[in-house]
Amino acid sequence: MSEELLAPLAGKIIQIDVKVGDKVEEDDDALVIEAMKMETPIYIPCDGTVVKINVKEGGEVEEDDVLLVIE
């Protein structure tokens, strides 16, 4: 079973804390989106393994874009 982590808001990815293959736990740091001069941290939604990361540091995302996938 896989779970997608969606961008809650549009902005710029300024930090990615995980890489593909990482074992993660719910509420671990996933990445940080900067928008409107504020940094919004995004957290891992469930325990599992990161199987896909769709974004790069410095890249822009739109609201509801899939940021990464956890299996």
Place this chain on the structure above:
Amino acid sequence: MRPYFEKMPEFGTALKKGQIKRGEDNTLRLKEVEGEIAAAVDVIKNAGLPEAKINARGVMTVWQRLEYLVDPGTWSPLHMLYNPADNSEGTTNVIDGLGKISGKWAVIIGFDNKVMAGAWLAGQSENILRVTDLAKRLNVPLVWLVNCSGAKLTEQEQFYANRRGAGAPFYRHAELNQMGIPVLAGIYGTNPAGGGYQSISPTILFAHKDCNIAVGGAGIVSGMAPKGGFDAASAEQLIESTRHFKSNPPGTPKVHYDETGFFRYVYEEEKGVLDGLKDYMKDIPAYNPKFFRVAEPAEPKFDIQDLYKLLPIDQKKVYDFDEILARLVDNSESMEFRPDYGPEVYTGLCKVDGYLVGIIGNRQGYLGKGYPEYADYPGIGGKLYRQGMIKMNEFVTLAGRDRIPLIWFQDTSGIDVGDTAEKAELLGIGQSLVYSIQQSGIPQMMVLLRKGSAAAHYLLGGPQGNDTNAFSIGTAASEVYVMHGETAAVAMYSRRLVKEKDAGNPLEPVIEKMNKVVEDYKTFSRPKYCAKVGYVDEIVNMDDIRQYMKAFTGSAYQNPKSICPQHQMILPRIIKG
């Protein structure tokens, strides 16, 4: 109204593993700043002569007097780092705060008799006026520990005269008396001239046997008739009269107890004066707390230490304000007002020490799709938009009607700007909030959690509301500035950069100036500076915020000037719907 208040909806969640881990570094950073503040406070506490030297004279220090006078666990100091005139002594030379004496809240202030025997210094009258205003806002007694040697004569031009100078507090004492607020004064040591009026202007005077109060002290009486200069004969005369007045100063209890009767009581022991004050405080008008409490006092469900992990010291990081609040109010319960409207601010009723309070606080982070509703751009917490400002206007007005004291939590970057925001009337609604706060007439306290910036800083219950704000406290994360330093540097130098570029001149000198602006903004916005100049009345540790909320709430309900019967309140009914 028991069904409304005894058990309100619970809120807040326990820290998750990730929050605990992430919060460790933040805790260290906050505690580092708190350590710097504590070190600065220690310097003030140890200013002047050592305690042992004062005690060797058979005299207690102001700190020993306070410790004996104030009920344990209730002292909530204010203005410890306040030094607006940048005195070399590092202090305005008065120590003040809220505390209970014999179970009753009072505003308490004393001269630091270790520093120049409690002299008047620059900035001191501003400090005293803040304190008399505090007693006025909260309608609680003002208790003085007078021990004032008079003006520091080498700097008298800085504070002796003027509208808010050293004479103004005597008028404030008169004003408090007119309002029915007693000013009790324990009097120690030598109090000439200004010190004499510090002593005589309160309501009831409790004197130590070795004190004296006078229009002019020994030094002045010895040289009252200027002769155009000094010579050997006049020096000899001066020596003789000084010796006389040193052993027989004007205004001892022999005159002011036996003859004039100004002193209501005279005590043999220093502690006797304090016992006298304690005894009087027992009889000060105060409601039994049960008159106003809406529930039994209860601690928050969550550990207050969590605050160190929940409030990011990094100003750019967002956080959940509701989780902060859940660590500060009784049993982590709240009745939120209009939760579906104006998401950038929390407004609601909570309990502090069993008393009902209104809470208003900036929420942080992304505000969701379609908000603000009048714009095509997204909204972010910390900023104020139309709905949030209308909601605060409503809440303050209703709390005023129901006579519920307010506690504000401020962390704001400003009000939404631009023509779209102007069309949404934000300028007008902001000033409406100022009107609502002023009109409410209820005591208010402000906690500057993090940022106070732009015009929004004026709207959120802070010290600018002279008639409503009792006091404001800051944290290790507090910052106050009109705008961010980099924004200011751009506003000041962007055109200059264009000019220099067009003229083919090097840009480095302008860039250097811009960076200087950024550095200055940092220096002049940090917690220690905020406390020094009085942007806040005290910087407090995160885990002490609730203590100040309790001091404020208990004081506000001790003897309020007006009452709304609980069963006639309308705000809780509106919340319930």
